[in-house]
Amino acid sequence: MASLEIDGVSKRYGDNLILDGVSVDVPDGAFLTLVGPSGCGKSTLLRILAGLELQDAGSLRIGGHEVSHLRPSRRDIAMVFQSYALYPHMTVAQNIAIPLILRRLPLWQRLPLMARLLPQARSTLARIDAEVQAAMEMLGLTSLAERRPVQLSGGQRQRVALGRALVRQPAVFLLDEPLSNLDAKLRVHMRSEIAQLHGRLGTTFVYVTHDQIEAMTMSTHVAVMMEGRLLQVATPSEIYADPADLRVAEFIGSPKINVLPARVGADGTLTGVGLPVSGSVAAAPGTAVQLGLRPEHLILRRGGGRGTVSAIEDTGPERFVSLVLDASDAPVVARVAPDHCAGLRVGDDVSLAVLPGKALVFDHAGARLGFDHPAMTPGEFDHVR
Amino acid sequence: MSGGHRLGRLARAVRLVVLTIGAAVMLAPFIWGLAASFKPAAEIWSGSLRLLPESFHGWENYTAAFNRAPLGRFLVNGVIVCGGILIFQLIFAIPCAYALSKHRFAGRTVIFGAVLIGLLIPIHVTAIPLYLGFARLGLLNTYAALIAPFAISVFGIFLFRQFFAAIPDDLIAAARVDGFSEWAIIWRVVVPASWPAITAFAIFSVTSHWNDLFWPFIVIQSTDLAPPALGVVYFRRDESGVDFGPMMAATVIVTAPLVVAFLLAQRRFIDGITLSGVKG
Secondary structure (H helix, E strand, C coil): CCCEEEEEEEEEECCEEEEEEEEEEECCCCEEEEECCCCCCHHHHHHHHHCCCCCCEEEEEECCEECCCCCHHHCCEEEECCCCCCCCCCCHHHHHHHHHHHHHCCHHHHCCCHHHHCHHHHHHHHHHHHHHHHHHHHCCCHHHCCCCHHHCCHHHHHHHHHHHHHCCCCCEEEEECCCCCCCHHHHHHHHHHHHHHHHHHCCEEEEEECCHHHHHHHCCEEEEEECCEEEEEECHHHHHHCCCEHHHHHHCCCCCCEEEEEEECCCCCEECCCCCCCCEECCCCCCEEEEEECHHHEEEEEEEEEEEEEEEEECCCCEEEEEEECCCCCEEEEEECHHHHCCCCCCCEEEEEECCCCCEEEECCCEEECEECCCCCCCCCCCCC | CHHHHHHHHHHHHHHHHHHHHHHHHHHHHHHHHHHHCCCCHHHHCCCCCCCCCCCCCHHHHHHHHHHHCCHHHHHHHHHHHHHHHHHHHHHHHHHHHHHHHHCCCCCHHHHHHHHHHHHHCCHHHHHHHHHHHHHHHCCCCCHHHHHHHHCCCHHHHHHHHHHHHCCCHHHHHHHHHHCCCHHHHHHHHHCHHHHHHHHHHHHHHHHHHHCCCHHHHHHCCCHHHCCHHHHHHHHHHHHCCCCHHHHHHHHHHHHHHHHHHHHHHHHHHHHHHHHCCCCC
């Protein structure tokens, strides 16, 4: 167990800057998820942590010790790969045992006959075997010990890969999109299994994914990456409710956050949105800004002539109502409980309001701006849900 | 529907006929040789085309083959030379192909280009310089002269590089994280995952060198060192007349190990395919 400090790591392939001075401190025992669209550099960062790639600049410390110059096997990390990367010619038990055998038995003791002849090697092997058994038991693999990877299902292979990683008791676990080759149902199951594993081991986890649900549900810390930079590192709820950057707000959340162009009025209020938003922006009057509105923070009312319903998607527990605002032509999606929009049809005339204090304001480049809003007056939003 | 089915059956029948004719054409000389090895000389020259011998002369032909030339010696030479060549080829080609497919280093494309050019150059082009080199080194008429020129196989490097390129990078990365050294990755991770390619290469290598006449003919004078194909030639020369029965018997004996080895390897080949495949 150890903390992990990433300090100013940069990586360039030819003319492409893949990582641009990434810094993040991961406290001991944290579950950090690196999330971002494909090509954002998250996997490269993980491979640099593992020592499979070398950074051009920056330093890495595990438990306070610089590890940049160390080979992968000396860094006290274990890694789980997207393709599982199990050794196809070895059984489940052998796959899990191999990192321990390579670590604890010197080369000459690994020769086929030596292990049987030397009492010392024999006792080491017995200890390894006990640890492998314990790991297999923990992951429910005991009955599969003698199978080869081809004879296993995707979920079982994933568990073997986890077993091979955890048997070493590393200081840091690195997981590179471990669930993306599984079907949807199994993914949800393995998601909670990995989160539970983290809870039980208490080891530092660094988890790479492009799936925001995985990031939000499993992590203690989420780091959103884009174009080689870390945009924000925070807890899942902070990332969602308090994004530092429009790109973070757009990446996290489904359906995507609505973004409407607006302008700062004389007294700091927002104008030109096409719906009333109370509050004042910390920016000079006349500045063009972008207003971010989460679909669940919109209140839909029939009539009022502010917009027209263009589509309704029913997911069961809630409906996504798409509409076009008359004022801006911008498409907007509202997330509504079925009871609140029963009988609503495409083409219906509606008006929108924003839950107070929920509007997010960003400048033209996407940086978050301060936005003061008046306190909610009692009774004003009684009709809300 | 039934028409389509019948067409399928017809197509299959046509395919079978074409393949059978092809196989018959390829096998005919060998089958004729096999038949001749059981016939007396008079019958071979009789002019009538008959597969089965009228009088069985097999025992005489085969004992004659073993008595008149050291056939056993030729076979042992064949095993030593082909085995030696194959072992060296694997020792050199596998690490080289691994480096070419899984490591990034300056000059990689140039080296691979050189390998591809090497594929285009037949032994006949380099034979004379090689002969002169071995003559200077005093190595003519030795096993070394038979083995050394083939110890590095560009074909092997090329074949393995293509096969290794299909091994997922993640598997190599996992091995590095687990603590395998680069050499251990080659011999304990890559090689076990590559049996189909290694078997295929072994078949190519052993057949071509077992049957090779050109190079042994150039560097070997002693009967004791002759590999099988050259041995058959000596056999004919020593007889100073052509006695086809025993000669065909010798040819059959010389070919048999290859056929047996191929059948065994084929089995291994299929095992290899079912063992490989990381994602399955």
